[in-house]
Amino acid sequence: MSTLPKFAVVGHPNKGKSSIVATLAEDDSVAISSDPGTTTRARTFPMRVDGKPIYELIDTPGFQRAREVLDWLQAHDRGAEAHPALLRQFVDTHRDDPRFRDECELLTPILTGAGILYVVDGAHPYGREYEAEMEILRWSGQPRMALINLIGRGDHVAEWRRAVDQFFAIVRVFDALHADFSKRIDLLRAFGELHEPWAPSLQQATEILIAERQRRRHRAAIEIADLLADSLTLTRKARVDGGRVDPAVTERLTGELKDAIRERERRARRVVHEIYQHLHVKLEETDTEILAKDVFSERIFSLFGLSGTQLALTGAASGAVAGGGVDLIVGGASLGLAAAIGAVIGAGGALLGADQLAKVKVLGAPLGGSELHVGPIADMNFPWVLLGRAVLHHRLVAERNHSRREKMVVDSSAGAHLTDDIDSGHRRQVERCFVTLRNERELDADMRRILIDEIETLLDDSKASP
Ligand SMILES: Nc1nc2c(ncn2[C@@H]2O[C@H](COP(=O)(O)OP(=O)(O)OP(=O)(O)O)[C@@H](O)[C@H]2O)c(=O)[nH]1
Ligand SMILES: [Mg+2]
Helix, strand or coil, X not given: CCCCCEEEEEECCCCCHHHHHHHHHCCCCCXXXXXXXXXXXXXXXXXXXXXXXXXXXXXXXXXXXXXXXXXXXXXXXXXXXXXXXXXXXXXXXXXXXXXXXXXXXXHHHHHCCCEEEEEEECCCCCCCHHHHHHHHHHHHCCCEEEEEECCCCCCCHHHHHHHHCCCCCEEEECCCCCCCHHHHHHHHHHHHHHCHHHHHHHHHHHHHHHHHHHHHHHHHHHHHHHHHHHHHHCCEEEEEHHHCCCHHHHHHHHHHHHHHHHHHHHHHHHHHHHHCCCCCCCEEECCCCCCCCCCCEEEEEXXXXXXXXXXXXXXXXXXXXXXXXXXXXXXXXXHHHHHHHHHHHHHCCCCCCHHHHHHCEECCEECCEEEEEECCCCCCCHHHHHHHHHHHHHHHHHCCCCCCCCCEEECHHHHCCCCCCCCHHHHHHHXXXXXXXXXXXXXXXXXXXXXXXXXXXXXXXXXXXC
């Protein structure tokens, strides 16, 4: 039977315990603050992959009266083999004593089988007041590891090591805010070596985490490919009455198109946040302009408001159109067809111009007129800019620990150039997808796969430039 590894994260108040819980459980809802005493209750945060827990972190309040607890334990000492039982006895006796509420909270999960991650702050000097805490934890007999977190710029790691080495078999420097993925994997493996019964579960947990990391990258690549496909094919259009295009309409449609692209990009970012379980992160962008150049626009004469079937019916009824093939968008050359329909229905055989035709209604809908199309974006650099921004954003999200509470700043102007260094082979493949999207408005399955693969390679941080 596999046992789910559980880690109680304990230590002095305000030393980054909750930050370590947030990082290891990938949970950005954990309460973290610079005020000591933020965590007042023990609380379990499972690390889940695909809904299944692979290990659990237990956040706890800090020690308040470690010296008094140790005095009590020593006063009742019956020998080393009874130390864990005595600790249990302490908690049972003091459960309702408000003076030891935090100690009872933090010791309870340890007494029910959790391993210990003891957190100290290596940026500040070691002090003897920590010895009582470490001694109490030793009395529990539970597997335990010390983590030297670094809150600030000081470096007292060596003196901390000399002290904690005497109480803990394994000591790691583990920066709660910046520890990268490999550090987390190392920590889990080391704990597996420390506590043999958990070795298989922790080995499996590390394998799941590594596979999950690849899967997330793949899912992010799919979302970014869809973002590019949508943004390269988006258009906005409006009817043009009276045959003249009002520049204000062009401007409005251009604005709408830009907004739609920005919204699509925002949606892609939200998806990437969800993939990486960053559910509360706030974004700040330093350069918001995606489209430096004007977007493409054209005026198209079209038949409005009638479906092909309606038109065919109308044509059949009037005898003016033979067969069912009615082109909905007609240029000057085929104007006669639309006019013919309009003539039969509305004007008793007279040929009408486009703008007059617009006034003719068939089955309650106007028959023809001009339409202004803005987009899709013609600028060939545009998809590369969008891709660069997406790669940068993904990198920030994928590397962000869940203990960070500050805004995530995306310097999009830097992102825009991230794709500049792609080698020519890859660039050609991606460019081919862009051109196809522009010309055909969609990718077939093979090309979509190529685009996703190329993006996935770009997202792979081991291959990305620093
Ligand atoms: N620079 C830096 N700050 C950190 C690090 N870890 C934690 N902090 C900060 O230290 C403060 C306390 O962090 P918490 O994780 O809330 O500490 P805690 O031990 O859970 O605190 P209590 O629940 O109050 O006992 C927060 O402002 C954190 O952002 C770190 O590795 N580097
Ligand atoms: Mg806390």
